[in-house]
Amino acid sequence: MSLARTGSAFSAAFISLFIGYTTTAAAVDCPIKVADSSLLTPGEAVVSINPVSPPMQYVDPKSGELKGMRVEVGDAILERLCLKQKKIRVDDFGTMIPGLQAGRWDMINTGVFFTDARIKIIYMVRYENQAIAVSTRPGDASKFKTVEDLAGKTIGVDIGGYEENKLKQLDQELQAKGLPAIKIAIFNDTNIDYQALKAGQVDANFTIEAVAKEYADRGISQVALKGLYPSPVALAFRNKDFAQAVADTLTKMKADGSYQAIFDKYGKSIWDGPFDVKGPGI
Template sequence: MKRSMLPVALAAIVLTSGSAAFAASCSPKVPDTELIKPGTLTMSTNPTLPPLQFVDSSGDLKGMRIEMGTEIAKRLCLDPEYIRIEFSAMIPGLQGRRWDMINTGIFFTEERAKIMQMVPYEEQAISISVAPDSSVKIASKDDLAGKTLGVEIGGFEENKARQLDKELQGAGKAGVTVRTFDNFTLAFQALRAGQVDGVVTIDAVAKEYDTRGDFKRVLSGLYPASVAVAFQSPKLADAVASVMNDMKADGSMKALFDKYGLNVPAAAYAVKGPGR
């Protein structure tokens, strides 16, 4: 079974780092009062987006965002802990203090920044993927008129798929039918089974699948926007932003992004959220 097709459990799964405890070698830079578990940075992720976050054939979490989160925890002298959960539960879980940090590539929006602290750190855009043997010619958004598109429920991608539907109908064309799934693994499984015409996901993921030959990327660069990590605690958000700026200054952020074909934004990382 390919790593991208590994099933994702609907219930939360806690995964801790396999390395030695970071907190044992230095003093935590965030007080326990700002954490749900003393000495631990608890992060939520939905690992269905290779190469940024996924589960490999051994069941281990891998990807750019996992590496970044682990390094952030290390520099804060905290132990990294990941809770694997569907995207739709991310914001309610953060508000309910089930985790300290959303580390799943959540897109930044002004509406989200009204209810939580966000640190934009990565630029992404939307792609459309089709089956590898598809003969349908899709060269522009107009060519999606009348198609059925699969997408993970509750995220930026679903919002943009519905925006695309409105744009097409506003231009007098047939819209798109949007089918939502609990996660992107299920959306791509539906595409493989011929249940949808395409899947709406982010550029990095669609490129990865295209490179592997799993699915063909036909459109990319749609609706560009910033991706962020998110928090309830302002103090924790400030501490993470400071660490991320240190990583940018010493070149480790660029090295990580280069490894995955991403660009580091020129501006300093800054927290945006209530009271900012």
């Protein structure tokens, strides 16, 4: 395996304020449903987001506003909890969980894959199903009929996430079979991944299915493989009680149909299990 890292290095210095306060409800009309002790700032949720994965979370190029399915889900939850919201843009996904642990934010809303390793250190609430896909330039999909066809190729992937870990795992498995190493190109931004693909700097990208479909729909790429390493996606928290309040809210949203309506709007797959909290000591 060879690694090439593009973009910024792993550092908290790449955390930047994206949006300040968004008032979700007036205190008189909507009593706050989360204890002050469960939040960094009473009555306010500090939410980190990595908005580089359309249509799930991204910055609208025309309005400059945050948009996407995960943004809508998060906004709906916090509005029901009567919390103000302070969104923090985090340009390096690899800093998001350490930032949560360090108390820089209360919640991560950027599609964190649920893993046994992560629930040992943070609290998570599953709410979405997702998997990984392989994207190629239009017309090249036939070159990648199985994951073994990634051997010896240059494959782009986002830094610090589930996709990077699974691509490295796959590379080790292929090498164990005697196949050439994958040349892994690590990027700090999904948009840059696809620019590199378009420019011929990588042979394919290893991204979540929702993003792969979005870029294919735009005519930028073609989906060659999908359904790889399926896993739930979760919201992540530093505080168990806040996580439980969110889980309870999602349960109510599912019962009244609003949760399903958001997913239907984007054509995405809901989490069909219970909205429960998993994390340290649970």
